[in-house]
Amino acid sequence: MSVFLSSSFIHNIFGGLATGVIYSLVALSLVIIWQSTHVLNFAQGAMAMFATYIGMTEIDRGVGYWWCVIISVAVGMILGGMTERVLIRPLYGKPEINPIVVMVGFLGVLEALASAIWTSTTRNITEPFSQVYYQDHGHLIFLSAFVIFQMVLAIGIMLLVAALFRFTKLGLQLRASALAPEVSRLLGIRVGRMLTIGWMLSAGVGAIAAVIVASGNFGLFPTNMDGIFVAGFIAAAIGGLESPMGAVAGGLLIGLAEQFILAYWSPNVAPLGGIIILVVALMVRPQGLFTKRMSRRV
Amino acid sequence: MNWWRAFPRQETTNSRVVGVAILTLIALLVTIVLPPVANSELAGGAAIAIVVLGLSWLTGWSGQISLGNSGFMAVGAYAAGIWAHHHMTTPVIFTLALALVAGGLSGLVVAIPSTRLRGPYLAGMTLAFSAAVTPLAQNFTSVTGGEGGIFLNALVTPSWFAHFFHGQNASINANAQWTADLSVVVAGIMFFFMANLFHSRTGRAMRLVRDNDVAAELMGVNLSRTRTVAFVVSAAYAGVGGALYSLLQESVRPETFPLTLSITLLTLMVLGGMGTLSGAVIGGIIYSFSANLVAHVNSLTGVNPTSNLGANMQGIIFGVLLILAMLFASRGIVGLVTPLRSLWRVVMSRRRRLRDTLGTTQ
Numbered sequence: 001m002s003v004f005l006s007s008s009f010i011h012n013i014f015g016g017l018a019t020g021v022i023y024s025l026v027a028l029s030l031v032i033i034w035q036s037t038h039v040l041n042f043a044q045g046a047m048a049m050f051a052t053y054i055g056m057t058e059i060d061r062g063v064g065y066w067w068c069v070i071i072s073v074a075v076g077m078i079l080g081g082m083t084e085r086v087l088i089r090p091l092y093g094k095p096e097i098n099p100i101v102v103m104v105g106f107l108g109v110l111e112a113l114a115s116a117i118w119t120s121t122t123r124n125i126t127e128p129f130s131q132v133y134y135q136d137h138g139h140l141i142f143l144s145a146f147v148i149f150q151m152v153l154a155i156g157i158m159l160l161v162a163a164l165f166r167f168t169k170l171g172l173q174l175r176a177s178a179l180a181p182e183v184s185r186l187l188g189i190r191v192g193r194m195l196t197i198g199w200m201l202s203a204g205v206g207a208i209a210a211v212i213v214a215s216g217n218f219g220l221f222p223t224n225m226d227g228i229f230v231a232g233f234i235a236a237a238i239g240g241l242e243s244p245m246g247a248v249a250g251g252l253l254i255g256l257a258e259q260f261i262l263a264y265w266s267p268n269v270a271p272l273g274g275i276i277i278l279v280v281a282l283m284v285r286p287q288g289l290f291t292k293r294m295s296r297r298v
Numbered sequence: 299m300n301w302w303r304a305f306p307r308q309e310t311t312n313s314r315v316v317g318v319a320i321l322t323l324i325a326l327l328v329t330i331v332l333p334p335v336a337n338s339e340l341a342g343g344a345a346i347a348i349v350v351l352g353l354s355w356l357t358g359w360s361g362q363i364s365l366g367n368s369g370f371m372a373v374g375a376y377a378a379g380i381w382a383h384h385h386m387t388t389p390v391i392f393t394l395a396l397a398l399v400a401g402g403l404s405g406l407v408v409a410i411p412s413t414r415l416r417g418p419y420l421a422g423m424t425l426a427f428s429a430a431v432t433p434l435a436q437n438f439t440s441v442t443g444g445e446g447g448i449f450l451n452a453l454v455t456p457s458w459f460a461h462f463f464h465g466q467n468a469s470i471n472a473n474a475q476w477t478a479d480l481s482v483v484v485a486g487i488m489f490f491f492m493a494n495l496f497h498s499r500t501g502r503a504m505r506l507v508r509d510n511d512v513a514a515e516l517m518g519v520n521l522s523r524t525r526t527v528a529f530v531v532s533a534a535y536a537g538v539g540g541a542l543y544s545l546l547q548e549s550v551r552p553e554t555f556p557l558t559l560s561i562t563l564l565t566l567m568v569l570g571g572m573g574t575l576s577g578a579v580i581g582g583i584i585y586s587f588s589a590n591l592v593a594h595v596n597s598l599t600g601v602n603p604t605s606n607l608g609a610n611m612q613g614i615i616f617g618v619l620l621i622l623a624m625l626f627a628s629r630g631i632v633g634l635v636t637p638l639r640s641l642w643r644v645v646m647s648r649r650r651r652l653r654d655t656l657g658t659t660q
Contacts, residue, residue: 098628104560108616119606223557237419
């Protein structure tokens with residue numbers, strides 16, 4: 001068993017899944033926003049990065065790691081809600097290009113602000129768990145406490161989000177206002193508030209992804225979520241932008257693909273893995289691999 | 299009741315030739331009086347204007363958004379750079395033509411899976427493309443020079459042009475003006491072709507596809523072919539602009555084409571006015587002034603330009619402008635001017651009508 005666990009193939013599987021859960025989280029956060037407001041939030045990564053900076057720099061003042069995580073997520077949620085209210089709400093009913101352009105602009109502002117405030121040098125955050133791989137009778141097992149923490153946290157958040165949408169009254173209201181805003185409004189759901197809550201939830205999930213990224217080897221720098229956002233978007237697009245399960249599966253798939261390209265070809269071209277998968281998936285099923293709806297709105 | 303519609307503004311190929319030619323001539327005359335620094339800024343602005351025009355055509359006329367035009371720029375720049383590095387004596391026009399073809403081909407490659415996508419999917423797909431170009435350039439070091447890039451010295455001032463310059467810094471002045479003139483002429487040619495393309499059969503079909511794709515399909519317009527053509531043309535323009543930009547910079551490096559460049563291009567397009575020639579010109583002018591503008595804002599607000607905030611001021615200003623323009627004036631500077639122009643036309647035609655009426659009664 002231990003020989004099996006220490007083979008390089010298994011190493012790559014673990015590595016791929018560890019990256020994949022982060023992509024899944026980002027993809028999930030994109031799907032939440034897409035479902036509620038039909039906006040693809042291009043600033044999702046940057047918003048999460050910004051929230052993480054605000055939370056994690058509290059470490060310098062002697063605040064404990066877990067408090068910093070909570071601050072990051074709270075700041076992320078506030079930022080998400082405010083973004084919906086201020087930047088997105090005036091654009092409902094406008095051409096679909098408009099919110100894309102606005103969020104791209106917001107991405108630029110956040111990244112420039114972050115490097116203005118905190119400089120663009122990478123900041124390493126003391127990880128809460130060791131990154132050293134476990135050993136079994138002298139064989140390395142390619143799992144560290146940090147990787148386990150990363151996977152458990154990510155999967156826990158996903159289950160939490162799923163439970164919120166499926167089993168709570170708030171989740172029911174959120175789903176109803178995404179599916180049929182007019183009817184929901186007639187039934188007494190405050191649809192506008194639901195949209196804001198959707199954005200807050202999504203930004204919170206994104207902030208957790210950014211916290212995990214910043215705590216790992218990657219570190220925290222103003223553009224650290226760019227590549228991760230692209231991978232997360234591709235994951236969500238493979239799933240069709242509508243399916244949370246599809247987004248999670250897509251994220252894991254891209255994580256694995258990148259890890260294998262990295263191991264067997266070259267680390268520089270690893271981002272290509274996601275793009276190749278996206279192109280193939282779009283050629284086979286342009287509406288996404290996991291969507292049920294076959295026709296598109298005209 | 300729209301009686302003024304009886305006086306449509308005549309826009310023919312001739313008037314477009316004249317318009318672009320006059321603008322090009324004015325720009326050429328301006329380069330004579332400008333100092334060398336301003337000339338090189340103007341040259342950069344002309345190169346960026348070509349890219350903005352390509353993006354404007356794609357987004358404004360065919361309704362497809364692209365965050366990948368910085369990637370197409372990189373493809374054109376590398377094609378031109380690699381060629382010019384090995385064949386020093388090739389005329390610049392040939393190098394730029396090569397960049398046009400290379401950019402167009404890369405546009406075709408992206409368009410084939412993308413034209414079935416709309417809105418956000420398309421934007422994400424093109425974003426993924428532009429994110430992939432930089433790692434590719436860094437990976438194939440033997441061809442692209444990797445992180446360090448390729449150094450170029452292809453824009454040599456011809457001796458007949460240098461003869462006009464005398465005195466101190468003659469060669470610097472000659473060089474700056476030559477590169478500016480060259481860029482302006484290339485931009486003029488590209489704008490002329492686009493002016494005709496706007497009003498061609500494809501251009502009109504494209505506007506129909508943007509406004510109502512179902513109606514377009516019923517009229518017999520091939521949707522995916524029209525969208526593909528839009529992409530190829532836009533990418534070819536980005537290729538030429540990127541190649542010209544790199545020739546001016548005298549190097550091609552991966553870091554010249556970051557994600558923020560796509561944001562800058564979007565900002566320039568939206569600020570100028572989507573889907574218009576004059577919008578792209580305004581975008582190019584804003585780009586050539588942007589360094590001065592940022593310095594001005596820094597001095598107004600008392601920010602030290604070498605500090606962190608000062609160094610990132612451009613990103614902040616461009617992002618904020620993009621958001622504000624999209625929220626409050628989504629048709630850009632041209633959109634602010636158009637109502638004035640139509641008001642002027644109404645007044646003029648009313649006067650003409652009045653004069654005609656008076657003329658017949660007297």
